[in-house]
Amino acid sequence: AQKVTQAQTEISVVEKEDVTLDCVYETRDTTYYLFWYKQPPSGELVFLIRRNSFDEQNEISGRYSWNFQKSTSSFNFTITASQVVDSAVYFCALRVQGGSEKLVFGKGTKLTVNP
Amino acid sequence: GAGVSQSPSNKVTEKGKDVELRCDPISGHTALYWYRQSLGQGLEFLIYFQGNSAPDKSGLPSDRFSAERTGGSVSTLTIQRTQQEDSAVYLCASSWRGGWGEQFFGPGTRLTVL
Numbered sequence: 562a563q564k565v566t567q568a569q570t571e572i573s574v575v576e577k578e579d580v581t582l583d584c585v586y587e588t589r590d591t592t593y594y595l596f597w598y599k600q601p602p603s604g605e606l607v608f609l610i611r612r613n614s615f616d617e618q619n620e621i622s623g624r625y626s627w628n629f630q631k632s633t634s635s636f637n638f639t640i641t642a643s644q645v646v647d648s649a650v651y652f653c654a655l656r657v658q659g660g661s662e663k664l665v666f667g668k669g670t671k672l673t674v675n676p
Numbered sequence: 677g678a679g680v681s682q683s684p685s686n687k688v689t690e691k692g693k694d695v696e697l698r699c700d701p702i703s704g705h706t707a708l709y710w711y712r713q714s715l716g717q718g719l720e721f722l723i724y725f726q727g728n729s730a731p732d733k734s735g736l737p738s739d740r741f742s743a744e745r746t747g748g749s750v751s752t753l754t755i756q757r758t759q760q761e762d763s764a765v766y767l768c769a770s771s772w773r774g775g776w777g778e779q780f781f782g783p784g785t786r787l788t789v790l
Binding site: 596598603604605606607608611652654661662663664665666667668669 | 707709711718719720721724726732734735765767769773777778779780781782783784
């Protein structure tokens with residue numbers, strides 16, 4: 562069975578602070594995909610990034626960066642110089658190869674960026 | 677292009693009534709998913725359709741829930757004899773099958789059972 566744990570339920574920061582959202586996953590499959598989604602107050606889930614299990618290279622996209630470490634089964638997400646518009650609930654998700662390829666989500670981390 | 681659309685955006689119903697929720701996936705996407713988001717349970721997978729294959733119904737919480745996908749496009753999720761615990765946001769997603777296949781989500785239908 563697959564499981565995703567986001568231990569941080571809520572985080573509050575002041576604008577321009579850096580913040581890291583933690584994600585730990587569990588799976589016995591060797592081929593899998595990891596995702597981050599953002600859910601702003603409007604409610605629609607927005608895809609941010611995907612990673613496959615064979616690519617541990619970290620990725621940076623503007624103020625966003627992701628750190629994938631198979632040794633610790635973690636896929637952490639860092640926002641640099643946070644902005645008020647970053648306020649949202651962030652979900653980490655796991656999908657294994659084959660089968661229904663359903664997403665298994667963590668419980669989400671609610672990030673509030675205060676001005 | 678158009679994203680995933682869902683209707684209605686909000687639905688209020690009385691306990692015991694049946695409801696139908698609709699999803700229009702992104703054109704060309706062969707895979708379609710239904711998820712449920714509730715405060716207590718987070719985001720839960722309900723059902724998955726891929727082309728003409730038999731759907732994966734492993735996430736449906738009870739036999740009061742059913743879904744169909746007509747013509748490989750539009751999908752309808754039906755909840756019979758609704759209960760208060762069915763209150764949640766029902767999300768639909770679509771993707772291309774296989775490989776990367778990130779799922780694109782619709783805005784959801786907020787269901788409230790009184």
